[in-house]
Amino acid sequence: METNLKIYQCAIIGGGLAGLCLAIQLADKGISVVLFEKNTYPFHKVCGEYISMESWNFLKELGLPLDELNLPRITQLGISSEDGFMLNASLPLGGFGISRYSLDNYLCEIARKKNVTVIDNCKVFDVYKTDENISKIKTSTGIYRAAIVCGTYGKYTPVFIDKETKPSNLNYIGVKYHIKTTLNSNRIELHNFKDGYCGVSKVDKDAYCLCYLTTSLNLEKAGNDIKKMEEAVLYKNPFLKKYFTESEFLFKSPLVISNVSFQKKDTYKSSVFLAGDSAGSITPLCGNGMSMAMRASKLLSQLLVNYYAKAITKDQLIKEYDAVWNKNFNTRIKSGYYLQHLFGKKRTTDFTLRVLDRLPSLTKKIISLTHGQTF
Numbered sequence: 001m002e003t004n005l006k007i008y009q010c011a012i013i014g015g016g017l018a019g020l021c022l023a024i025q026l027a028d029k030g031i032s033v034v035l036f037e038k039n040t041y042p043f044h045k046v047c048g049e050y051i052s053m054e055s056w057n058f059l060k061e062l063g064l065p066l067d068e069l070n071l072p073r074i075t076q077l078g079i080s081s082e083d084g085f086m087l088n089a090s091l092p093l094g095g096f097g098i099s100r101y102s103l104d105n106y107l108c109e110i111a112r113k114k115n116v117t118v119i120d121n122c123k124v125f126d127v128y129k130t131d132e133n134i135s136k137i138k139t140s141t142g143i144y145r146a147a148i149v150c151g152t153y154g155k156y157t158p159v160f161i162d163k164e165t166k167p168s169n170l171n172y173i174g175v176k177y178h179i180k181t182t183l184n185s186n187r188i189e190l191h192n193f194k195d196g197y198c199g200v201s202k203v204d205k206d207a208y209c210l211c212y213l214t215t216s217l218n219l220e221k222a223g224n225d226i227k228k229m230e231e232a233v234l235y236k237n238p239f240l241k242k243y244f245t246e247s248e249f250l251f252k253s254p255l256v257i258s259n260v261s262f263q264k265k266d267t268y269k270s271s272v273f274l275a276g277d278s279a280g281s282i283t284p285l286c287g288n289g290m291s292m293a294m295r296a297s298k299l300l301s302q303l304l305v306n307y308y309a310k311a312i313t314k315d316q317l318i319k320e321y322d323a324v325w326n327k328n329f330n331t332r333i334k335s336g337y338y339l340q341h342l343f344g345k346k347r348t349t350d351f352t353l354r355v356l357d358r359l360p361s362l363t364k365k366i367i368s369l370t371h372g373q374t375f
């Protein structure tokens with residue numbers, strides 16, 4: 001396998017939000033970066049595509065012309081129970097909608113313009129040290145070398161990072177469609193059903209994202225047939241039945257991911273710095289994983305810049321990144337874990353929503369736990 005001669009200051013594995021944002025910020029500081037993405041841009045991804053406003057300014061600073069894109073601004077929330085009860089609330093900070101197809105592609109274009117070597121259609125198979133200062137990255141298009149390697153590969157930990165990763169007992173599947181429907185563009189709805197929930201909100205190009213998360217057990221019970229599961233389980237929520245039966249579906253078949261689990265992982269493992277879902281992920285009901293991935297890229301890039309400037313040692317970089325990651329995300333991930341248990345169970349969800357309907361200040365407090373401050 002051919003070895004590339006150039007030694008990059010940073011190699012990034014995975015070109016989702018954490019990876020692309022990290023690459024752009026480092027390139028802005030004159031650092032040489034190579035980024036590997038196994039898919040070919042642009043491509044769709046399973047994601048609810050609601051981004052908390054906390055990331056708006058950050059994305060603009062990276063060079064995304066958000067004001068010109070005419071994106072839906074989302075300020076209203078509706079949460080329904082399987083029994084058909086709907087809790088309505090305002091979203092104090094709110095969010096905006098953009099498909100991952102568009103967003104990741106915009107960021108990839110910005111990264112390329114800023115001289116990041118973006119290599120897509122390229123899977124990383126291994127990372128190993130040749131000496132104290134250089135790592136080799138074995139990929140489907142050859143071997144690359146870099147001083148620092150960052151893992152932003154998302155929710156599935158590869159074996160070269162952790163051989164011990166065991167599948168979680170509670171596995172989820174994620175399913176996404178783009179649809180045409182009549183929901184107000186300033187509204188996001190979350191519809192609960194047995195062991196799952198489904199979000200609907202507007203994105204770019206006049207499409208709506210309909211994306212749900214449920215246990216793999218629900219799918220198994222329906223003979224691994226998505227359509228049958230939707231009819232048997234999701235349709236029990238009257239709002240969902242309406243979306244499924246009265247909307248125009250824009251994908252030929254849904255986008256599906258499996259073996260999804262939500263947990264805190266490591267910030268540094270096998271000599272690789274981790275950010276975004278690679279370091280820890282949150283359930284979409286309870287937090288904004290995309291904003292967390294972008295925020296983590298900012299925290300890591302600032303420390304990496306100090307390291308390249310020789311202002312901190314590698315040991316300090318490892319410790320300080322871990323500390324700052326925990327400070328920013330630990331409470332959010334923990335509160336997400338507890339919130340998750342209130343939903344997806346018929347009676348508890350219905351009861352919780354009816355109680356929250358009478359306690360708007362508590363509803364506001366819970367919503368604020370799922371959104372962070374701008375950064």
Ligand SMILES: Cc1cc2nc3c(=O)[nH]c(=O)nc-3n(C[C@H](O)[C@H](O)[C@H](O)COP(=O)(O)OP(=O)(O)OC[C@H]3O[C@@H](n4cnc5c(N)ncnc54)[C@H](O)[C@@H]3O)c2cc1C
Binds near residue numbers: 048155211275
């Ligand atoms: C069902 C569902 C709905 C969600 N809805 C929302 C939402 O509405 N709002 C929100 O804020 N968050 C949401 N999230 C969470 C959000 O999608 C993630 O937190 C976010 O995408 C994390 O970004 P990332 O950059 O860490 O990972 P990703 O965006 O997953 O990017 C990782 C990239 O790495 C690439 N890759 C992986 N392995 C390799 C390899 N070996 N070599 C090369 N490339 C590799 C992948 O192809 C991928 O492009 C949702 C998640 C799920 C599961």
